[in-house]
Amino acid sequence: MKFDIILTGVGGEGVLTSGVVIARAAALERYYVRGVQPHGLAQRGGAISTCIRFGSKEEVSSPETMQANADLVIAFEPLEAVRAVHYARKQKTHFVINKHPYVPVYADLLNLPYPKMNKIIKIIKPFAKKIHVFNAYNLAKKKFGKIIFGNMILIGYCFGLGLIPLKKRSMLESIKITAPRELEENLKSFDLGLEAGKKSIKV
């Protein structure tokens, strides 16, 4: 077995930390874990992505997911979801997109308009088995008054959809190790997302 997750977004959103949460949860379940954070010059505001992969030691060894081979893309930002199609293919890849665009300053400076949400979905469609759109930041803002907890809500949402093949117990344990500051809010965020995810399956 091997499972490949791509997390992508904008520097400062907690993309790397969220990846570490999943990686550690998988390690707690004794999976062999690999992954990579090939971050470059991305300051707060630059594009950032990370791969997390786990499975049996015989099958998983590369730190980076192969092109067209991700099981799940978690996009914290819609435009960055598009850039992740590199890792995705129709037969396999689920996309979960946080509907909270950050328009890069270069859209204006280089006169390349930021695509509308329906255009984004249209571009991704040929590379996706299914696309799930959700506004985790709205929920975070509503519940906590700030968007920073949106990342754990988003991870919880993916989990609620049944897209992360790990146990809830290990996810919570991993959050405890990885995000000890404001732990209560982080755990609550995960649960909020989880419930929202479950609900959206039923609909």
Add this chain to the structure above:
Amino acid sequence: MGKKRRNANISKMKTEVSERPGKKIALLGNEAIARGVLETGVGVATGYPGTPSSEVLMVLSLLAKKLGFYFEYSTNEKVAFETAAGAAFSGVRAIVSMKHFGLNVAIDSVIPVAYTGVRAGLVIFVADDPGAWSSVQSEQDTRYYARMASIPMIEPSNPQECLDFTKEAFKLSEEFKIPVFLRTTTKISHSIGTVKLGKIKRIKMYGKFKKNSDDYYNFRPHLQVLHDRLNKKLEQVERKYGQKLNKIFPGKGRIGIIASGVSFEYVKESIKELKISPPIAKIGLSYPISKKFLKEFLKDKRVIFVVEELEPIIEESVKKIAKEVDPSVVIHGKDLLPRSGDYDLGKVILALEKLFGKKLGVNLVEHRKNVEKVLKDLPPRKPVFCPGCSYRSTFYAVKKIFGDAVYAGDIGCYMMGAFEPFKMQDFIISMGGGIGVAHGITRVSDQDVVVFIGDSTFFHAGMSGLLNYKFNNERAPLIIVLDNGITAMTGHQPHPGSNFTGAGEKVEPVRIEEIAKALGAEVRVASAFNQKELLEALKELKKIKGPKVLVSKGECRLLTIRKLRRKCIAIPKFQINEEKCKNFEQTLKEFSCPAIIKIKKRGKTIYKIDPDLCWGCGVCKQILPKGAVELKGEEKK
């Protein structure tokens, strides 16, 4: 040097990296190296930060006090190496850490220490960056340094090996009394992997330098004695550790693959994907390469494929040895894979498809074409200055005064100034390189030249260049030292201008303006968040003929925000007054703050400040007409 931060995860690293023995956890390659250092037990750890190496030092800096070893962020890699060497000369185990370009700075001192040898383990950790994820200078292959310096080089492939090989490196170093390179690349250092932990050791830190030793008598003709001794050591290392650190994975067929570093991980997974099982030789000791090991592997092979990123170093060794073993063996390497950039699973699979005449279920070439098609017209998200960055404000002011002068760049967050709308890093050579190259330009051209350099970079390699202005250049370029108080880009490591050391001791900060004065420059200091102050200082300095320096002071906003949040102090938030939203376009384009967003509303273009992104520097209020921007209130908590 050419770098990126990852400070937010420090508290996590601290808890994880110091976990108990026997536990299996997911660690970054660099964290695993730090753990390997702790399991070996060192007395001294030094270095200069630089992506992708920085996390090793970050972890060690946090644990130094608790575990009782000496830690320092040195002013540059050469000093860091010398400090570690001094400890190893005195019988205390030491590690020094740097990125590949850092080794260029240190190398002058490194080579002689191979001759003198050491009294305790000395490991030089170097991280290369194929693909230049976080470097701008070159795609240098550090493995050549091992050959030039006659220093053994060990290369792990994954985080578990990062831990294990760090311990091996110290063992080798102590057994042969020789410094050892531990080399990784970005996709090892920044890769995550399951690691089984061993026991952390504490060792005593006190040593003694033994005087009157022949080891340090490197005058001729004794220098040749030391040189011969070094060569003998290498022969022994090749015999002993060539067997220990290299490994053959048996398989079927007469096509063999030789790989090292992260390439081995790609090969291992690729052959599973392609359902082939060729024999593989994994090289863990990349210098000296074991001839015996390669000969054994080559014996019954018809074809060999060497998979290594960057230069064909192993490939050349294999070709040489094949001539002795069997000249009819066909050797592939750089004919199937590129010499530039980093590799990935896809690239290795495509090469193996060709070599083995096999096909993966998915057509990667076609996939890539489809991807390129859809990504073509999307706006890029290149790196930008953070919202509230003091550098944006400084660049904005400098452009107002100096227009299209020649702008010498350097290594640090100011590299973001290379992109639109500033485009004010006309060249970037190396740490401190801007000052020297700018001097050369003014000797032959009468253009205005302005040099940007950061605070940490100024301490690292800027001072001697400035002194040269005083000595040799009456028409010196203006140097702007962007002083944000910290080594921001690599994750907020302290430097001599900070008020604390790497191990967390309080110290008196060194003032850049005082150094610049002492080196013969006319100096002005301005607040980076105050446009008026900046513009006035720049105008004054423009008139001065000799060496001149502007120290533009403004704390790294990331750091300020972190401090404010920790103390539960509110962050000011600004908002744009829609009514006065006329003719902003040009100004805001030139300023390009990511927190200011352009929206079309009822056919009109209006601007808004995203309260989630604004970090309250207030500079937009200064550059827009009066009343256009106002303080909105404050972020909660």
